[in-house]
Amino acid sequence: MSVIQVEHLEKKYGRFRGIEDLVFEVRPGEVYGFLGPNGSGKTTTIRTLLGMLKPTAGRASILGLDIQRDSVRIRQKVGYLPGELNLYPEMTALEVLRYFADLRGMKLGKEVHDTIEKLKLDPRKRIRDLSKGNKQKIGIIQAFMHHPEVLILDEPTSGLDPLMQYEFDQLILEAKKQGKSVLLSSHVLGEVDKTADRVGILKEGRLIVQSTMQELKCHATQQIEVEFVTAPSQEALVNIPGITDTQVQGNRAIFTVSGKMDSFIKTLSRFEILSLRSLSADLESLFMDYYREDSHAQRV
Numbered sequence: 001m002s003v004i005q006v007e008h009l010e011k012k013y014g015r016f017r018g019i020e021d022l023v024f025e026v027r028p029g030e031v032y033g034f035l036g037p038n039g040s041g042k043t044t045t046i047r048t049l050l051g052m053l054k055p056t057a058g059r060a061s062i063l064g065l066d067i068q069r070d071s072v073r074i075r076q077k078v079g080y081l082p083g084e085l086n087l088y089p090e091m092t093a094l095e096v097l098r099y100f101a102d103l104r105g106m107k108l109g110k111e112v113h114d115t116i117e118k119l120k121l122d123p124r125k126r127i128r129d130l131s132k133g134n135k136q137k138i139g140i141i142q143a144f145m146h147h148p149e150v151l152i153l154d155e156p157t158s159g160l161d162p163l164m165q166y167e168f169d170q171l172i173l174e175a176k177k178q179g180k181s182v183l184l185s186s187h188v189l190g191e192v193d194k195t196a197d198r199v200g201i202l203k204e205g206r207l208i209v210q211s212t213m214q215e216l217k218c219h220a221t222q223q224i225e226v227e228f229v230t231a232p233s234q235e236a237l238v239n240i241p242g243i244t245d246t247q248v249q250g251n252r253a254i255f256t257v258s259g260k261m262d263s264f265i266k267t268l269s270r271f272e273i274l275s276l277r278s279l280s281a282d283l284e285s286l287f288m289d290y291y292r293e294d295s296h297a298q299r300v
């Protein structure tokens with residue numbers, strides 16, 4: 001059974017499009033990266049799933065509960081981080097976290113204090129004195145604190161520095177290890193690529209692509225730097241299937257490989273090779289292509 005099941009969900013704001021005909025699922029123990037540029041409908045989807053907005057068509061369920069009928073029970077079972085967090089400015093970080101814990105009938109345990117430390121949040125500071133990133137940490141901690149089976153996080157890492165992004169990834173990977181399911185929205189692929197199993201890309205209210213991260217990586221171009229024992233002739237390196245660009249300098253070459261590596265590796269095996277180094281896959285530019293192009297292709 002899917003943990004989140006979305007069937008032809010639509011939300012219009014009067015005449016204006018929010019989301020249209022959304023179909024996707026989040027499976028048990030899966031991290032689903034919900035990606036899209038500004039205004040593509042990520043927040044509308046999440047707010048509809050949590051019963052804050054009424055869908056204009058379609059249906060969805062979370063843990064088998066209907067998003068319209070059972071929204072109160074859903075909210076109890078889900079850890080939610082809203083896109084915009086409104087916190088009382090005069091309270092300290094710790095007071096706010098205690099307040100969230102009280103709402104859930106729990107005490108702040110050692111685990112929460114450990115996370116406060118890991119994320120380097122100063123619990124004594126007042127909300128009004130905290131930076132955007134530090135406020136975001138409070139949002140993240142409250143979403144995880146009651147050990148929910150499902151996490152729905154709207155742009156959780158906006159405002160976090162790379163070190164904190166790393167700590168956040170560890171929290172997500174730990175939750176995944178415990179079998180939890182996560183819907184993680186972002187407008188940047190790099191924010192979900194260490195944790196997501198699958199991604200869905202939204203554009204103008206519609207899902208234009210669904211893919212596993214593995215498959216997405218297969219479609220991304222990748223640069224491979226090869227050092228040959230003796231410089232190969234230029235002719236020997238042209239027309240290799242899957243190679244979109246080759247730069248040769250002396251006995252070194254950088255190949256831009258698109259898709260599968262198989263033909264490339266087989267061609268290389270004819271040469272005597274000193275070293276081979278993979279430069280990182282260019283996922284970001286693949287992602288930008290999806291944002292730009294009008295494709296409505298659907299890959300799963």
Ligand SMILES: Nc1ncnc2c1ncn2[C@@H]1O[C@H](COP(=O)(O)OP(=O)(O)OP(=O)(O)O)[C@@H](O)[C@H]1O
Binds near residue numbers: 040042083
């Ligand atoms: N209350 C509203 N009334 C009218 N249109 C709205 C309302 N809220 C959102 N929209 C529209 O719905 C569309 C989707 O917006 P939404 O906020 O869901 O996108 P998003 O992907 O979360 O964007 P961002 O990354 O900027 O937060 C946009 O065109 C937006 O203008």
